[in-house]
Structure formats: structure tokens, C-alpha cells
Amino acid sequence: MNIKKILPQLLTLLAVILVFGFFTYNAQVNMENRGIAFGYGFLSQESSFDVQFSLIEYDGSHSYFRAYLVGLLNTILVSVIGIIFATIIGVVVGIARLSNNYLIERTAAVYVEFFRNIPLLLQIFFWYFAALRALPLPQDTEPMLGVFYLTIKGFFVPAFIWNNLDVFIYSVIAALITIFFVKYYARKKQENEGKQTPVLLISIGLLIILPLLSFLIGGASFTIQVPVLDQLSQNSYTYKGGLGLPPELIALALALSLYTATFIAECVRAGVQGVGKGQKEAAASIGLTPNQVLKLVVMPQALRIIIPPTTNQYLNLTKNSSLAAAIAYPDLVLVFAGTALMQTGRAIEIVSITMLTYLSLSITISIFMNWYNKKIAIKEK
């Protein structure tokens, strides 16, 4: 080992240690002065603040840890909704950008250029403060399809009240597992005997029959609860019953999906364009039908290009959902790094927990992506 190799490393390490040491020392001094001891014990204390919208049972008597869970679940909820809609819009727009119809291609291009060049925060504000504020009051709302009410106080939809929900869920899981085995068996059969099995039909059948059985035999059932207008005071109305999605959630999901969809659309376009023309011609020349060309040749190769950047976009969407704090949607940042931090004053612990949560989420996904990339990479001989 020569000195030229070790010295720069040692110097860097020393600098990093010095900086961290400086910070830790100051933090200790500051906390001593303020009389707070470092520790995560406060998580089990009573939180004594309320959250507007929560997926699990929560009120002020629950612990800070419960508040953290509420925030985390709300973050996950808005991310999942956003991801679903962003994927749908993104794929449609991405395909539209490849259309040979000039008008459609231009419309999609204008959409992409417009929505990706405006800051997401501005879009969230626009939907929340400008667009959704133009909606009617609950008492003036005309129902859509009889049961959906889109009002200034949120979107009210009928709710399912389940009996024996777990039986139904087990039946769906059982159906999915069976489909997996059917697929495996079908592939084996095709490799060995060259016979094709109608996997799709069998899968759809299984997905219908097994849950149906859970209703008939398993005792699962549900009733639909329609939202009804309820008078709170003389001029204040709202809808009771059913499921109410707060306007913050709608604005956030709308802005996130419209914004992220532009990036997904570009990924899709790049992916499909990335498949060489020769591939399609070669596939056509061995007698595959256009459908088969798409399904067996183009899509597997395009997906290989599309999936990694799209996952990245999903990750971005999840991280961007933290902008919820700006319009008071109770997500992880607002509930935990906002309200809980204000109450406890434990800046270091709370910010570090929040950051670690997001960090572990992205690292998990990037590890999975690396594994996936390795798995689907073209193995050249």
C-alpha cells in the first residue's frame, strides 16, 4: 500500500468525522441547555391532537406512534391512488404520442409539455384553491349517477358495509395463487408437449368463481350505504354515511397523477420507440399476426425499457406526496413532522424518523429494481 492511496481517504474520513463530531457536540450542548434528553420514548406518550382524516381509528388519546401510523397510511393512500391514475393517464398519453393521427399526437404533446413545465406545488394549489373551490355546496349538489356527490366539502361515494370480509379476501388470494399455478402448469405443458392452454379464460373464471363461492357458501355479504344529506346547523350541510373523500385528497391525487403522468407518458413513448424496427419486421416475416407481434415481440422488449424509469417515477410521486403539507392533507410530513414536532419540540428525533421512513421506502424499491433489472437484462452470449 502506498501513501498516495491512503492519504486522501484518511483525510476525507477525518473531515467527515470532524463535521459529524462538531454537529453531535453542538446538538448535545443545545439539548442540554434546553433541558431535553434525546430519546424516542415520547412516541408512546399521549398525542392529544386530532387529525381530520384517518384510515385507522385515531383521536387525541392515542399515542404519537399511532399518529405516525395515521400519517404514514394517509401518505400510502394518496400515493397508491396517484400511482394508479398516473399509470392509466400516462400509458394512454404515451400511446397517443405515438399515434399517426396528427391531432391526437399534438394534443398529447401539448398536455405533456404543459403539465410537466409547471411546478407541482402550483398545480396542487390550483386544484385545491381555485378549481375545487368552484364546486357547489353540499345542499346544491346534483348527484352523478344517483349516488355520487361531488361537493366543495369533498367527494361522497357509497360505501360497502361488509360481513365476513376476511372470507372474501381469502377467496381472492386463493384465486390468485391458483392462477399462478395454472400459469406455471400451462408453461410446462407448452414447453413439453407444445400445447397451449387458454390461461386467460381460466384465470378470469377462477377470479369470478372463487369470490362468488365465498358469497354463496362462506357467508360473505355486503350492503351498500348511500350518502345522505345531513344538516349540521342552519346553513351548514354535509353528507353522512358512505365514504367521504376530503377535497385535499382529491386535489393532491389529481395534481400528482396529472403531473407524474407526463413523465410516465415519455417513458412509455421512449420504450416503444426503443424497440428496433427490425424486430417488428423480423417477427412479421416469420408469420406472426400483428397482435402476436405486439404481445410476444414488441411489448416484452418495450417493458424492459419502460419499467425501470417508471418505477422511478412512482418513487418520485410518493416523495412528492409530501407536498400535501401545503394544503393541510394530513400525511406523514404534516401530522408527524408538522403537528407532532410543534407539540413535542423534538426536532432531531422526528425529522430523522420521517426521513428514515422515506429513505427505507426508496431503498427497498431501488434494491428491488436492481434485482429486477438484473433478472430481465438481455443475457448476451
Add this chain to the structure above:
Amino acid sequence: MKKLNLLTPSKDKLYTYLYTGIFLFFISILDVFLNSFFNINLTSFLPRSISFILPLLLGLIGLHLIRIEYSGIKNLDLINKNINTNTFNAFLSLIIIFVIIKSLPPFLSWFIIDANIAGDSKDACTGSGACWTYIKIWFNRFMYGMYPNEEQWRINLSFISLGFLGTLGFFATEKYKKYLTLYYVIIYPIIALLFIYFFISGGPIFFDFSYGIIAAVISIIIGFFIPSKFKMYYFIIVPITIYILLKYVFFYEELIELGKLEALEWVETGAWGGLSLTFIVSFFCLIFCFPIGLFLSLGRRSDFPIIKYISIGMIEFWRGVPLITVLFMSSVMFPMFLPEDMFIDKLVRVIIAISLFEAAYVAEVIRGGLQALPRGQYDAAKSLGMGYWKMHIFVILPQALKLVIPGIANTFLALVKDTPLIFVVGLLEIVGMLNLAKTNPEWLGFAMEGYVFASILFFIICYAMSKYSYNLEQKYKTER
């Protein structure tokens, strides 16, 4: 003579089909047009459902009739090829045309026809359209934040001078071209810092600004007599030395005397805001994040394990957390890490936080470029006896950076779009100012106008940046 078959248009009776088709198509467009602009329903004599769907049917039949392949008429073929290849495409095209015609009148009437811009109070807005008076009255606030009105010339002057100095590179003659990198990487940022920090802040440290200018001028004049071999070191060391000498040795006593006089009114950073703050924050973050990102990307590919893992840790950490938590960290957690008597300005903390955050993204983009270079480039450079830094500066980085222009441009765009987030620490750039103006009791209810105005501004800025990066990419594209 063949029978005229209406269902399959052919070339034989070209003009019959063509005129019928165009006639039907125009009737359908006219119907929608009149309906949407003048509220006249041509087909009101028909039942409602048929009247509603009729334009679509007529349009489809019309487009079907003019769908004649290889007609020999250039424009017709162009239309057929682009919007009318089959019935489904024709349907989609018609829908898009109809939606555009339908949505134009409400949009135009809101945006222009019924909008107000005259007057200087809320009462001037009587129409049902947009109230641009609101934007007009608040324009100064949206541009300069809470910066005092009579001092705004300082911001304008700084931006104009910086803009002018920034474009100097385009006028440089061959002789000075070799100094351009030096100019843009070191001198220009320092001048910008002097302008922004000392000139826009004002107050007693305005004298620092004048020392800085004097130092820069003196060093540039002497610089002409320095052999080019030492110029690089010279321009790093001498201006700073002169500056320190001026400040602490020659004029120290005077400074204390004069410091009590205020040559320029002191404006604290909390009062900065509006679009100018957006520019200031993005400008400095852009300047800082690039070199940090460059070093991180080189560190990640380094052979030294300690440097490598520190770089990986830095990159993955910043990339894994949302910017808003980073800003939270800089505002509530970072002060805990400093000695009690030490205070770092809010704006500076924000700029450091955003720079580090974006640097991680820049690092990953540059790493992509470095990985894309063939090994042969490294081997060739090494075989010429180049060391690590020489190899990277003269061979690897020029090629790698060229490859990643689009990626870096995207990161910079993301940076500009992320600046509104600084509202978390209480700095109000344009979006923050909009939210403040919106809650002013005198001006309630104009949220839409404000957001539309800001959207248009951001769209222009970001679109121009992306087009410029596209031009750069084309300019530096080299066949490999």
C-alpha cells in the same frame, strides 16, 4: 360505367365524393361552431338526442367519403394520412376538433373578452371573466416580494448586469475563448455573489461589495501581464487576497467609521421574495449543485473504498428523501447542530439544502455519462501518461458531460420547479406571494387569476430552458 357506390369511395368519381365529403364535414363543423360561439342550434327541429349526435355522424360520413388513397391531390392525401387513416382515427380527430371548438368560447371570454384590467381596486372587476387588475396591482409584490418599492432598482440593476455579464461569453473572440470556462466557473459566480449578497442586501456591507469590485478590476488588469501558465492559479488566489487586504488591512478603520453610515438601505433576506427570489435561489443552487454533483459522481466511481462509500451514502441519502423534509431539516433541525451563538441566514441554509439535494441527482446523471464511455477512452488516456485529474479534465469529462446534457437540463428544470417549496421555511417566492395575496381581505376570490398568471410565467421559463437544452444537445452532438 360503374355504379356509384356510396359506401366505398374510389378514384373514378373523385370529385363527386370529394365535394360531398367536404360539404358534410363543413356542415358538421359549422353546426358545432355556431352552437358554441353564437348559441344557435341549426338542427333544433330534430329530436334532442339526434341533434346532439348529428355533427359527429355527418363528420364521420364526410371523412369516410374523402378517404381516397392515392388521389393525386397533395393536400387531400396529406389530410388522409394524418387525421383520417381509418374510421376510428376519424372519430378521434372529430372529437378533438369538437372539444377545441366547444372549449374556446368559455376560455376566451374568461381570459380576454369579459376580463378586466383597468382600474386599481377590486370594484373595477365587474365582468364575469378574469380580473387582471388584481395581477396589475400586485405585480410588484409578485416580482419583488416585500422588498421596499423605492429600492427595487437594485434588484433590476443586479439582474440586468448579471444577464449582460452572463452573455459576454457569446461575444468572446478566439483569443479569450480559452478563459471562458474559468470565467463561468469561478469569476462569474463570485461577481454574482457580490451583486446578490452585497448589493441587494445593502446596509453596511455594501462596502464589501465595492471592495469586491475593486479587487476584481485590479486583478483583471494585472492579469493581462501574468504568463498564461500561472493564470489559473492567479485568478483563484489574487482576487481573494486583494479583497481580504482591502477589507481587513487598508480600510479596516474606515469601515468601522463608515459602517455607521448606511450607503444603501439594509434589506434583510426575509423581505426578499417573488419571482426575483425564485431566480436568486435557482441561480445559486444551479451554480453550487453542479460541481458538488460532479465530485460525488467521480467519488462514486473512485477506487478508494472510503471515498466511494461516503459518496454512495451521500447520493442515496439525498435521493431517498423528499425535498420538503430536507427543508424541514434545514429549518428546524439544523440550528440544533450549530453552536448557540452561530446563526446562518435562512436563505443561505435553504440554498445549501437545495444544492446538496439536487447535487445527488446531478451526480447520478453524470455517472450515467461516465459509464457510457467505452473503456478504451480511459486506457488511451492512461497510455499517454495522464494522471487521474488530467485524464478526467481533458479526456473523460468533456465527452461524458456532452452525453448527459439532456439529463442535466432535466435536473435543472426540476430544481427551478422545486423552488416554490421554500415556503416551508417562510420564504415567499412567487407561489408563496400568491398565497399571501389570496388571503388579503381586500382581494378575496382571485385565486384562479393568480395561479394562471404564475403557471404561464413558469411555463415560459421552463419551456425556454428545455428548448435551449435541446439546442445545446444538437450543437454538441458528435458522431461516435
